[in-house]
Structure formats: C-alpha cells, structure tokens
Amino acid sequence: MERTLVLIKPDGVRRGIVGEVVSRIERKGLKIVALEMRTLDTDTAKTHYEEHAEKPFFGSLVEFITGGPLVALVVEGGRAIEAFRALAGATDPVTAAPGTIRGDFALEVQQNIVHGSDSTYSAEREIKLFFPDLG
Ligand code: RTP
Ligand code: MG
Numbered sequence: 725m726e727r728t729l730v731l732i733k734p735d736g737v738r739r740g741i742v743g744e745v746v747s748r749i750e751r752k753g754l755k756i757v758a759l760e761m762r763t764l765d766t767d768t769a770k771t772h773y774e775e776h777a778e779k780p781f782f783g784s785l786v787e788f789i790t791g792g793p794l795v796a797l798v799v800e801g802g803r804a805i806e807a808f809r810a811l812a813g814a815t816d817p818v819t820a821a822p823g824t825i826r827g828d829f830a831l832e833v834q835q836n837i838v839h840g841s842d843s844t845y846s847a848e849r850e851i852k853l854f855f856p857d858l859g
Pocket of ligand 2: 840842
C-alpha cells in the first residue's frame, strides 16, 4: 500500500467541485484515510512548495494556495501516487486530457484544481507536513 497527499486547491473549493474530485478518487478505488479543510499560512505553503522556491511563479503560487480554504486528503492504495496523478492529468489544464480532473475543469496552469505528491519521498514529506499525527 502506498499513500499520497492530495490537495483540492482554493480554486477547486471556490468552484464547488470538492464532491466531484472526492467522488473520482473513490470511484477509482483509492481509499481516503484523512481529510480536512483548512487555509494555509504562508510558511506552510512555502514549505509545501519548497522545490519551486527559485521559480519565477513561486510568489504567485504561494499567494494563490493561501488565498482561501483548501481541502487536504491522504489517499491510499496500490500505486496511489501514480494513480492519483493520472486522475489529475497534466499540469497545464489546456493540454491535460479530457476525462482528467484538470482536463475537465480548468484552463489556467496555476489554477489547476488539484495537487498530488510526485514521488514516495514527496508523499512522505507532504503527509507529515499536513497530517503530523497520522500513524
Ligand atoms: P502539483 O505539485 O500542484 O501537484 O502540480 P504538478 O506537480 O503537476 O506541477 P508542478 O510543476 O509541481 O507545479 C506546482 C504548481 O505550480 C503551479 N504552476 N504555475 N505559472 C506557471 O508557469 C506555473 N507552473 C506551475 C501550478 O499550480 C502547479 O500545479
Ligand atoms: Mg508538483
């Protein structure tokens, strides 16, 4: 079993598609083991996206991700990391395949509805950051 951190970003919450995203995760057969709505502070956002600290879009990304409540989930299953990233689709929603979350619901690269950990290392780090008490 593998775990991944999923975020339904503030744009997804604002658009009212939390249920839609959760439903796609469940339909796929992945298990939700933690779920919480919260608004990130700047420090947590910077830590979460630390691999992008030198990118030109970092400041704007931190502002976006702290700009309203988001939903954080820990999702479990065989190859959960890869499985969720396949559900999410490509980073740029314009090129994300229709049928994926980003392909179906978004048009702009920053406001792309969801985050999913990209490796076992990232998943472990991110789950600890969001859910330090999760066993
Ligand atoms: P995520 O980390 O959110 O799951 O997305 P990802 O792996 O598909 O994409 P990543 O390269 O890690 O980028 C993180 C998030 O930064 C925003 N972004 N903006 N303005 C831009 O050019 C740009 N590029 C990326 C997106 O919100 C992306 O999901
Ligand atoms: Mg990423």
